[in-house]
Amino acid sequence: VDLHVEKFFRVPMVKNVLAWAHFILNDHTSQQSLFRILSQAVGDGWTEHFFRTTSQASVEEKVVRLAEIANESDTDSIRSEQIIQILNSHSSLLKDLGKKLPAGEMVWAIMKELKQTKLMTAMRRNYRYRERLNLANMGELLNMAEQFANTRSNEKSSLSDWLSFMDAMRIAGDPNAAQPELPKKNVAVQLMTAHQSKGLQFPIVILPFIRQNTFPMSLKRHTVIDRLPAEWMKWGQSVENVRDAHFQEERRVFYVACTRAENRLYIFGPKKSQSDFTKELENLNPPVMEKRIMAKDKNEKNERLSETQQRLMAELNREITASQYGNARDILARMVTAESAGTPTVDERDDTSEASRDLLTLSATSIKDYQDCPYKYRLKHRDGVPEQKSKATMEFGNIMHVTLRDFHSLPVEEQTEEKLTELFQSHWREDSFEYRQRAEEFFLQGEEQLEGYFRHFRENPPDVAGCEKRFTFDIDHLAVRIKGQIDRLDRDGDRLRVVDYKTGKSREEAKKNLQMALYSEALRRDAVDDLSGEPGETVLHYLRYPDEPLSSHTFSSEELETYLEKIKDVVGGIRKQQFEPKPNEYGVCKWCDFKEFLCPAWEEE
Known part of the structure; x- marks a missing residue:
């Protein structure tokens, strides 16, 4: 089911970039930001202990203390390296901040410093839904920062100005996250209200829960008087006329819902409390609908999926819709383990079969990008990550x-x-x-x-x-x-x-x-x-x-x-989803922005 529920400011990559921005600016949320940065690098337990022992310290004092801990002989070597990496990134970004770079360039600088983090490493090595979601919203974040700088003078396009803008955007209402491109959107079931469907068409439409007092919805009387009664607003009309106007409006909405179907329309509702609208359809002559009663098998078990199974089913749907069949097979294997049941099968047809031959739109630029480097093509044209072109x-x-x-x-x-x-x-x-x-x-x-x-x-x-x-x-x-x-x-x-x-x-x-x-x-x-x-x-x-x-x-x-x-x-x-990088140090790679932090071919071992 194609459900867009993720929120932009809750996407991990967005949270990480904003955390680093607040950290280097040492503003009102820098303490919380440092906590997030540390916990992701060295774990929640160690970070909680560190913050308890430095509860009265400022962010600057915490940074000094971290440097001392990293150099202590009894500090674990791996933890020491991770802390030093954070401190080096902090120092480097403070130098960039001192150059008074605009927000767009500062966000790019932060991205580069995040190259060795677990999240960015996973984005280079995997291409599951969560990585695609992070990539899509990384691109959204970069575009926001660049557009912010482009539409303001140099004095009003700083990182601090941009963070104020982002805070206002979050307070006004956390927008939906950018969704990864789905090359086969026809695979998904789209859920929407009848009002949202206006102007759209679908081969198959399903209308569930069509029953009396739901569709048509009964005219409700408000228990608390917070508006003038509807009949008062209809001067010269009786209560019956108001009810009839409401019924006719419900009929119009039902008509909109039914006429969205191009080939087939399925209407589900109970035998009792049947909707007036479906009764009318039944009585039309010649008949326009076929009525079937769904009999429930008394021996049928009403099994509920566990939360793990529901999550895996959602992930499976996303990977199939994105033509990521390798990922889908991995999820199926995990579902088998979770259920301890028989092995489900997956269609292993060539990805170039008719099912994946949706119309593909290309330009000379996108074709050349693929020829130069398929991985670069994927990042630019599938994942929506912009280049930091001058x-x-x-x-x-x-x-x-x-x-x-x-x-x-x-x-x-x-x-x-x-x-x-x-x-x-x-x-x-x-x-x-x-x-x-x-x-x-x-x-x-x-x-x-x-x-x-x-x-x-x-x-x-x-x-x-x-x-x-x-x-x-x-x-x-x-x-x-x-x-x-x-x-x-x-x-x-x-x-x-x-x-x-x-x-x-x-x-x-x-x-x-x-x-x-x-x-x-x-x-x-x-x-x-x-x-x-x-x-x-x-x-x-x-x-x-x-x-x-x-x-x-x-x-x-x-x-x-x-x-x-x-x-x-x-x-x-x-x-065929062939997006392997084509490294060429003296060719396209020399000028590629993605090699700085997203390309697996340029990842240090």
Whole structure:
């Protein structure tokens, strides 16, 4: 049953990060935070004893005492190492705090220090529901901190400011935790009220507990007068009219519930106290429903599952829904042990069977991420853990793309160098670069790139057909949907030329670029919004290199088919849940944020 009951502030990873933040800030909850950090590292018993013996000490004094204990000869070596690790992390984070880093960067720093904790180690080595839940909410927490810093000035985006915001959020009402992605949501049963189902459709709908005075619900009289009587609110209407209006409203809700079913509708209710609504359905002519009476076997035992069995059943459902069949088999084995009964069986079909061939949506970026490192793909696109890309770099790229989009949307006579500079300045956001102290550097870089771009534009004026055009197409035999957005499309005779802007340093030949191949395939399939035309040349325009800015290639049908075959390999790996890391110290790993604390390939033995 797909029940979302976990709360965000109760997720262990969220609690750990917030505990460290309060600890290094030495605020009103730093004592409780230190207790949590210590108990997770050295155990509850030792931590309770330590806090009893230092009950009058401040957090700073406790830290000093911990350092003394770690260096005492009679302290257990393993415990000593764990305490030293906590103290080293505390010292390192205090240095980061002293740099006045924004909340987003401080949360990343805390994550890195948590690398060797039991929880983070489990998240690298296992992929059960609790690890997936922690990963999903780690991503949520990182996004919250980054968005908080992005929308505030440097003076109001500190870790302390962010914690105040998080405290207010928790007090206002603990929100539901982010849920791990379920690639096969159709496996789960979704529970909801009739009101919540409005506008939705399901192949099968079950309405339980349909009985008189429940559905329709009887018009209740309140024992305590806390509002005006309903009949007083209906001027000119009798009590009977108010009752009838209530009954008709209940009928409308029942209609909503029944019409959610696409194929089958099951209504359960007692023979006695039968609902007026089901009686009406029974009496319709021609008949619209089949009535069955469920006879109870007198010899049937009404067995109740133990709490352990209920928990294991819930875990089993989650793992099957997430296509984690290895985990499901482990849970089944534990259920056998718990019940001391016969061994249940599990379907061991290939994970690429029809049951797991739900439509998979990919983009050029996600495909390349999987090719570079399947583990990185899983963290980014399944678990929702964001990368700590330089906010300045991302913001700069966005500004350049928006500037060029707006420039090419102007009438030709207005496309001057002065107007291009004006657009760049109007889109510039100084606050986005303040905390990295690189605003001036990026601004000058942007002016230089646009100067070189305009020079190329003047010498090679394009016939622009459209900018930032989205596309979607399906590869039916793979059950895959490809989505993307093309920076610019130019008319070149009866064909369309694809242009993609690049603001970074790295260069790649267009011929070897998957993204450009997918753009050509989108044109070949006539899948681009509001534009049609045969695919022509594809161009990577490197703004950083004005003297030799272009890399061009026209893909043949054979080349495009070759790229589609590569996608087939990626899709097969994703469907088979093959997410092993591909370590490469001088390749993708060199710039990967996840190797700092989440990648098992970079875990110290």
